[in-house]
Structure formats: structure tokens, C-alpha cells
Amino acid sequence: MKNLSARLLFLFCFLILSRLAVGQEENNGGQISGNLEANANFFMRDSLIGAANTPQYDRQLYGADAWLNLSYSNWGFDFVLRFDLFNNSNLLNPTGSYTDEGIGRWSIHKKIEKLDIAVGYLYDQVGSGIIFRAFEERPLLIDNALLGARLAYEIMPDWQIKAFTGRQKQQFDIYSSVIKGAAVDGFLSGGENANWSLAPGFGAVNRTLDDGAMNSMVATINTYTKDDAFVPKYNTYAFSLYNTLTAGSFAWYVEGAYKTEDNLNDPFGEFNLGDTAVIVGDKLFLAEGSVLYSSLSYANKGLGITLEGKRTENFDFRTRPQEQLNRGLINFLPPMARVNTYRLTARYNAATQTIGELAYQVDVRYNYKRKLGFNINYSNITTLDEELLYRELYTEISYKHKSNWTLLGGLQIQRYNQEVFEFKPEAPIVETLIPYFDFLYKFDRRKAIRFEGQYMKVGKDDKGQLHDYGDWMFGLVEFSIAPNWTFTASDMYNINPGKNSPSDVDTGEKLALHYPRFDVFYTHRSNRFSLSYIKQVEGVVCTGGICRLEPAFSGVKFTVNSTF
Amino acid sequence: MKRLGFLLILLPLLWLGCEEIPPVIDPNMGGNNPDEPTPVEEQERQVIIEEFTGVRCVNCPAGSQAIEDLISIHGQRLVAISIHAGSFAPPYPESLYDFRIPEGTGLLSYLGEPLGYPTAVVNRKLFDGEFDLQLGRQQWAGFIAQELLEAPRVKIDIQRTYEESTRQLDVKVRLYVQETITESDVRLSVALTENDVVDLQLTPASSTPDPAYKHKHVLRDMLSSFDGDPINEPLAADAVIEKNFSMALPEAWKPEKCHIVAFVNLGGTSKEVLQAHQVGVVE
Numbered sequence: 001m002k003n004l005s006a007r008l009l010f011l012f013c014f015l016i017l018s019r020l021a022v023g024q025e026e027n028n029g030g031q032i033s034g035n036l037e038a039n040a041n042f043f044m045r046d047s048l049i050g051a052a053n054t055p056q057y058d059r060q061l062y063g064a065d066a067w068l069n070l071s072y073s074n075w076g077f078d079f080v081l082r083f084d085l086f087n088n089s090n091l092l093n094p095t096g097s098y099t100d101e102g103i104g105r106w107s108i109h110k111k112i113e114k115l116d117i118a119v120g121y122l123y124d125q126v127g128s129g130i131i132f133r134a135f136e137e138r139p140l141l142i143d144n145a146l147l148g149a150r151l152a153y154e155i156m157p158d159w160q161i162k163a164f165t166g167r168q169k170q171q172f173d174i175y176s177s178v179i180k181g182a183a184v185d186g187f188l189s190g191g192e193n194a195n196w197s198l199a200p201g202f203g204a205v206n207r208t209l210d211d212g213a214m215n216s217m218v219a220t221i222n223t224y225t226k227d228d229a230f231v232p233k234y235n236t237y238a239f240s241l242y243n244t245l246t247a248g249s250f251a252w253y254v255e256g257a258y259k260t261e262d263n264l265n266d267p268f269g270e271f272n273l274g275d276t277a278v279i280v281g282d283k284l285f286l287a288e289g290s291v292l293y294s295s296l297s298y299a300n301k302g303l304g305i306t307l308e309g310k311r312t313e314n315f316d317f318r319t320r321p322q323e324q325l326n327r328g329l330i331n332f333l334p335p336m337a338r339v340n341t342y343r344l345t346a347r348y349n350a351a352t353q354t355i356g357e358l359a360y361q362v363d364v365r366y367n368y369k370r371k372l373g374f375n376i377n378y379s380n381i382t383t384l385d386e387e388l389l390y391r392e393l394y395t396e397i398s399y400k401h402k403s404n405w406t407l408l409g410g411l412q413i414q415r416y417n418q419e420v421f422e423f424k425p426e427a428p429i430v431e432t433l434i435p436y437f438d439f440l441y442k443f444d445r446r447k448a449i450r451f452e453g454q455y456m457k458v459g460k461d462d463k464g465q466l467h468d469y470g471d472w473m474f475g476l477v478e479f480s481i482a483p484n485w486t487f488t489a490s491d492m493y494n495i496n497p498g499k500n501s502p503s504d505v506d507t508g509e510k511l512a513l514h515y516p517r518f519d520v521f522y523t524h525r526s527n528r529f530s531l532s533y534i535k536q537v538e539g540v541v542c543t544g545g546i547c548r549l550e551p552a553f554s555g556v557k558f559t560v561n562s563t564f
Numbered sequence: 565m566k567r568l569g570f571l572l573i574l575l576p577l578l579w580l581g582c583e584e585i586p587p588v589i590d591p592n593m594g595g596n597n598p599d600e601p602t603p604v605e606e607q608e609r610q611v612i613i614e615e616f617t618g619v620r621c622v623n624c625p626a627g628s629q630a631i632e633d634l635i636s637i638h639g640q641r642l643v644a645i646s647i648h649a650g651s652f653a654p655p656y657p658e659s660l661y662d663f664r665i666p667e668g669t670g671l672l673s674y675l676g677e678p679l680g681y682p683t684a685v686v687n688r689k690l691f692d693g694e695f696d697l698q699l700g701r702q703q704w705a706g707f708i709a710q711e712l713l714e715a716p717r718v719k720i721d722i723q724r725t726y727e728e729s730t731r732q733l734d735v736k737v738r739l740y741v742q743e744t745i746t747e748s749d750v751r752l753s754v755a756l757t758e759n760d761v762v763d764l765q766l767t768p769a770s771s772t773p774d775p776a777y778k779h780k781h782v783l784r785d786m787l788s789s790f791d792g793d794p795i796n797e798p799l800a801a802d803a804v805i806e807k808n809f810s811m812a813l814p815e816a817w818k819p820e821k822c823h824i825v826a827f828v829n830l831g832g833t834s835k836e837v838l839q840a841h842q843v844g845v846v847e
Contacts (some may be wrong), residue, residue, distance in 0.1 A: 281627065
């Protein structure tokens with residue numbers, strides 16, 4: 001694998017240098033572009049907030065991640081090469097340390113008339129990704145690129161068929177299971193004057209388990225009782241039919257997916273130990289799966305309304321059933337709650353439940369003369385047995401006064417099932433009430449100051465204890481001098497500690513701790529640098545609807561982003 | 565459009581036309597493996613599973629139960645050690661014991677932090693298709709079965725003397741080399757475990773820890789260094805190597821529940837365990 005990567009790097013450099021050597025006139029319009037993302041973390045142990053007992057805090061003290069992506073296009077080809085670096089990185093495993101480096105991605109793409117050919121590490125999806133999505137989420141170090149080949153052919157104008165086959169990437173290695181699939185996507189409209197169009201599609205994906213994964217699973221099933229044992233499947237097929245109908249101000253997307261019997265893992269599976277004793281834990285089972293997802297949106301004259309609904313049953317789809325958490329995902333189920341950005345409104349997130357979920361979401365926005373804006377969002381997520389998982393009401397009002405200042409404020413109310421999302425037994429549903437504001441004042445065209453304030457009030461459990469970490473207060477001041485500098489100072493204060501807040505070692509008393517943060521951002525053309533001092537409480541971090549529990553952080557971060 | 569319709573019908577048929585031959589499932593197989601320590605001359609390959617756990621880990625009791633299920637299948641051919649280390653291991657204020665020991669913390673660092681718990685390392689081997697030594701619960705059974713198919717490169721005999729009045733334990737470990745071992749860094753690890761230690765453990769049944777929980781195979785101490793004592797003698801076929809260890813058992817440990825675990829492991833890049841064996845402190 002590494003030998004192949006080294007050869008490809010050599011080939012890539014050779015191609016580019018050989019073109020540079022022969023001069024501009026013979027370059028045929030070849031272009032090279034790229035981007036760099038680099039992060040360096042300096043870890044400062046703080047056992048009081050839980051930033052301790054990992055290799056980085058105990059002895060390594062430093063960690064870094066970097067990605068350098070290069071794209072070169074010439075002679076009708078597109079070449080992509082990416083160098084990935086991880087030194088004592090905590091991205092892959094927040095409590096572990098990962099060190100490796102090498103070619104993280106390469107691909108070659110060529111279009112020959114109606115035929116489109118791509119080989120290498122490919123990112124792609126079918127429909128909205130419910131049956132297949134090869135994607136990258138760097139903050140969670142998810143890189144599910146498919147190492148394989150994809151052919152696409154334009155069978156008629158606006159209609160394309162594609163087929164792909166390959167194996168899923170795992171950092172600098174590759175899973176053994178084979179994934180293959182095909183999809184037909186089209187576009188129909190009523191003509192130039194018509195105000196409607198259709199974008200239908202159909203896709204199918206197959207995963208064939210490798211012998212190693214199957215043998216491992218058979219050995220596990222053989223430890224089960226006869227009642228729990230089942231005959232696992234090598235091959236699982238997933239099908240999806242989808243369509244977007246656009247008519248005037250309306251857009252309606254609908255997708256229905258079905259998965260044949262698959263070997264699944266239930267993290268809350270029950271094992272009967274003979275008598276009345278039952279033990280709960282990871283348990284393999286065999287089941288068919290389905291997803292029905294739809295979104296209807298209306299947009300006209302400052303008013304925007306979106307309705308979304310999703311029903312999921314047994315739709316965990318992985319390269320092998322032994323994979324856990326965010327590893328080995330073949331598909332992507334769209335999240336059904338608002339993506340919040342403020343520190344406290346984003347503290348509790350609803351991770352997508354692949355085994356069973358029934359969810360809907362309503363979002364209404366209205367903008368009056370670009371001065372006054374309203375947004376109301378309501379989402380409700382339950383299990384298929386109607387057990388509440390997550391509920392959120394989010395309201396927002398914004399007012400823009402000429403070009404001088406903007407005031408934004410609102411209220412968020414949440415119900416969050418911590419027992420399911422964070423595997424905390426008998427944890428009550430966390431109840432939050434969060435008023436917030438965001439005020440931006442522009443001194444002139446270059447200088448501006450921004451204030452943020454949020455207060456989280458949580459509910460109490462049966463014993464009168466505040467839920468989870470209790471009440472929080474957050475304040476932020478940001479001063480920017482366009483186009484180069486931004487300075488930010490913020491503090492998150494655990495004003496009324498809850499039952500999970502850190503305690504004093506001697507007295508056992510819950511501590512009201514501060515979690516300050518200071519940032520400096522410098523932007524020069526397409527280069528952006530940031531230096532931050534951070535104390536961050538543990539919490540669930542979500543990116544693109546995929547979440548994981550992140551431990552507390554204490555230290556200094558330095559980042560560089562550059563495009564060229 | 566006709567071509568399109570034909571393709572839409574053809575696509576699913578391409579896959580559904582083929583029936584696969586399923587694997588053979590034999591639930592709760594086994595039972596023919598020894599319950600008592602095997603005499604060294606009859607010793608087959610014996611595998612060690614090192615489980616990392618913690619009293620605050622809600623999912624770990626299910627992992628411990630899975631190990632008990634595997635022991636009921638493989639008997640003495642599977643040796644288990646439960647190492648309390650990592651973020652879930654700090655005891656509760658009401659806990660009777662702090663199961664964490666520096667050697668356990670050292671082993672977690674030596675073998676690598678897991679992605680989640682429960683987790684275990686089987687024979688400290690990086691198996692084909694895996695990216696870490698740490699394995700999730702669904703992977704243990706398969707790799708244990710795979711390792712048991714190998715012939716032992718070395719056999720282990722443990723002789724012990726336990727003096728009840730002084731609680732002094734003397735251990736003599738003999739290694740019978742079956743085939744010449746050419747690896748340069750070969751070590752002997754000797755651990756002491758205690759079974760059925762009753763103390764608090766968080767379980768899925770309640771948000772308050774269970775005070776009656778029986779902790780299995782708790783790593784109490786290492787008689788060797790945590791990553792093993794180097795074996796400097798030549799490891800040619802038919803060689804016999806003897807090593808002695810001793811310790812005094814603390815009052816809180818029940819000798820009839822304690823086991824001596826010895827295993828031969830590699831140092832360096834590969835940390836693989838070649839053979840493991842255990843006997844009770846008291847016969």
C-alpha cells in the first residue's frame with residue numbers, strides 16, 4: 001500500500017515537473033491547484049475538567065494533523081493526490097493517540113465523450129446517501145472513500161447511469177469487504193416555459209463480506225444460545241428510489257430505501273442467562289431494513305417553509321458488522337434536527353439512530369424587507385416504539401439597522417435522551433431552556449465588534465439534582481479589523497453545577513468551573529491562521545449529522561488553512 | 565426511454581439471481597476442552613485474552629459475560645485477564661477496592677487505547693484486516709478460535725508453593741521450547757489475577773452501581789515487569805528454561821480465588837503471545 005502510494009507520488013511529481021520543464025507553450029492549459037489544512041495541538045493537563053489520562057496529556061504533550069490536497073488537470077485528465085499526516089493525533093480516537101503519514105488519496109478521472117471514467121479513492125453518493133455515501137468529515141476523521149473504479153455513461157440527454165466497485169478506505173489501509181453499486185439519475189422538465197421539473201433516480205448497492213469478517217462473526221454467533229443464533233449473510237443488497245419534484249415555489253424530495261437481510265449489531269441487545277438474569281450489550285442479529293425520507297419546501301417573497309420526515313428501521317449499513325461508532329459506514333442517514341452553531345445551543349445534539357427512528361422537522365423563515373427576520377424550527381425524534389429521543393423548539397428574530405448594527409436573539413427549548421445517545425443508564429431526559437442573543441456593531445467599513453450571550457437552564461431529576469452538568473452561562477466578544485484580523489474572547493461558566501459536573505476531590509462538592517477561550521485569526525488573501533487557547537468541557541460533537549462523545553480539552557491550538 | 569426501463573429492471577435482477585451458500589452455525593459448540601490445567605506434555609495451544617475494563621463502564625459487564633461464555637467453550641485453553649485501566653476505571657468513593665495498578669495502566673499504554681469499551685486484546689496479535697490490537701466484543705470469538713488452531717511453539721509449566729501462615733507465594737515457571745524461536749526479543753510475563761471479587765460496578769440495570777457485582781479475573785499484580793522479563797537463554801528446540809518469582813499476597817486477596825498466569829510474549833514491533841497458561845494459587 002505504501003509502496004504503491006510512493007510510486008504514485010513519484011508519478012504525479014514527474015507528470016507535473018515534466019510539463020513545467022517543457023515550458024508554457026506546450027502546457028496545453030494544464031492547471032495545478034490545491035489546499036492545505038494543518039492543525040497543531042499543545043496539550044495542557046487539567047485533571048479537574050477531565051483533560052487528563054490520555055497519551056497526549058500524560059507524556060506526548062503535542063499532536064498534529066495535516067492534509068495537503070493537489071489537483072492537476074491536463075490533456076482531458078484530472079489527477080488528485082493528497083498527503084495526510086497524523087502525529088500523536090486524537091482525531092481518530094479522542095482518548096488515543098494515532099501516528100502515521102502517507103498518501104491519503106489519489107484519483108484519476110477522464111471523460112471520453114459520453115463515458116466518464118474514474119479510478120482511485122473516490123467520493124460519491126447515491127441519492128441523498130441513504131444506501132451509499134463515500135465521504136470525508138475531517139473533524140471526526142471519517143474518510144470513507146471507496147478505493148476502486150467508477151464508470152458513468154450518458155445514456156441520453158439529462159440521463160446518466162453509473163456503476164462502481166471497490167473497497168472502503170480505513171486511514172492508510174483498506175477493508176476487505178467488497179462494495180459495488182449502480183444508479184440511474186435523470187432530469188425531466190416541461191420545456192422552457194414550464195415551471196416544473198422532475199429529477200428521478202434509482203440506485204442499488206451490494207456489500208459482500210470477506211471471509212475473515214464472516215469467520216469472526218460465525219465464531220461469535222456460535223457462543224450464542226440456539227434461540228439467539230442465526231445464519232449470517234455474506235451478501236446484503238440495498239435499493240433506493242428517489243425523486244425531486246420542483247413546481248413553482250415548491251420542491252419535494254422523496255426517497256424510499258430497502259435493505260435485504262443484513263448482519264446487524266444492537267448495542268442494547270439482551271442476553272438471557274438461563275434463569276431470570278438478563279445482560280445488556282452488543283448483540284448480533286439478522287434483519288431487513290428500510291428508510292422512508294421526504295422533504296417538502298416552499299420559498300417565495302421572503303417566506304421559506306421546509307417540512308421533513310424520516311422513518312428508519314434496521315438501516316445500519318457497514319463494511320462489516322464488527323465495526324463500531326463512526327467506522328466502516330457505507331451510507332449516511334440525513335440528520336433530522338437543526339444544525340446549531342452557538343456554543344450552548346449546540347451542546348446537545350441528536351446523533352442519527354440507525355436501528356430505529358421516527359422523526360420530523362418543520363422550519364419556517366420569513367424575512368421582511370431585509371431588515372426583520374424570523375425563524376422557527378421544531379424537530380421531534382422518537383424510537384419506533386415512540387420513546388422520545390430528542391425534541392427541539394428553536395426561535396430566532398433578527399433586526400438589521402441600516403448598515404450599523406444587527407441584533408439577533410431567540411429561545412431554544414430541548415429534550416435530550418442522554419441514556420440512549422450517551423449510553424448513560426437511567427439518565428433522565430435532559431431538559432434545557434436557552435435564551436440567547438448576538439449583537440454586531442460596525443464602527444466603520446473595517447472595524448466591527450460582536451457580542452454573544454447565552455444562558456442554559458436545565459431541569460431537575462427525581463432527586464432534585466440538576467440534569468447532567470447543570471446550568472451554563474456563555475459570553476463572547478469578537479473584535480474584527482477587516483480584512484486581516486479577528487480577536488475573540490469567550491467564557492463558558494458552569495454557574496449551577498449538576499450531578500455530572502466535576503467535584504472537589506476532598507469535599508466532594510460540585511465545582512462551578514470556567515471554560516475560557518481566546519482566539520486570534522489572521523487572514524491574508526487565501527491564507528488563514530488561527531491561534532487559540534482553549535478549555536473545553538466534554539460533550540457530544542456532531543459534524544454533518546454524525547456525532548461522537550469528545551472528552552474535555554485543555555491547551556493551545558494552531559491552525560493553518562491555505563488554498564492556491 | 566425503453567433502454568432506461570430495461571436497465572431499471574435488469575439492475576436488481578443481476579444481483580438477486582444468485583443464491584449464496586451460507587456458513588455453518590453451531591451455537592454453543594465446544595465443551596470438550598479441559599476444565600482443569602493440562603499437564604505440560606499434553607498441552608495444546610492456549611490463548612490469552614486481556615480485557616480492558618472499568619467499574620464505571622456500563623457496557624463492560626456484557627463484555628465480561630462474553631468472556632465467561634468463551635471460557636465455557638474453550639475451558640483452560642483460554643486464559644483471561646481483566647485489566648482495570650483507562651477513563652472508566654477510577655473507583656467510586658464507596659468502592660471497596662481501587663482495581664487500578666500501575667502495571668495495568670502501563671499495559672493500556674503499551675497495547676494502545678481502544679476506540680470504545682468493552683475491548684480486549686487477543687494474544688496481543690495484530691490480525692489480518694485489523695488496524696489495532698484492541699478488538700471489539702464481536703471480534704473476540706473468531707480470533708480466539710483462529711489462534712487455537714496453531715501448534716504451541718513453547719509449552720509452559722507452573723509449579724507453585726503457597727504458605728498460608730505467611731501468605732508467601734513462590735512460583736517456578738518452566739518453559740519447554742517446542743521449536744526454535746528465532747525472534748530476538750522474547751519475554752516471560754507472570755501475572756496474578758483474582759476471580760469473583762465483589763465490589764461496585766456500573767451496569768445497564770441502574771444509574772447507581774451494583775454493590776454485589778462479581779469482578780472476574782482482576783489483574784492484581786505482576787510478578788514480572790508489566791511487559792515481561794526478557795528471556796536471555798537460547799530458545800532452541802527442546803530447551804528447558806526455568807524462572808522463579810515470589811511475592812506475599814496482601815490480606816484482602818483470597819488465595820483460593822487467585823490464579824497465576826504465565827505467558828511468553830514478544831517484545832519490539834510484534835507483541836504477540838506465543839503461549840499462555842494458568843494455575844490456581846491453591847490447588
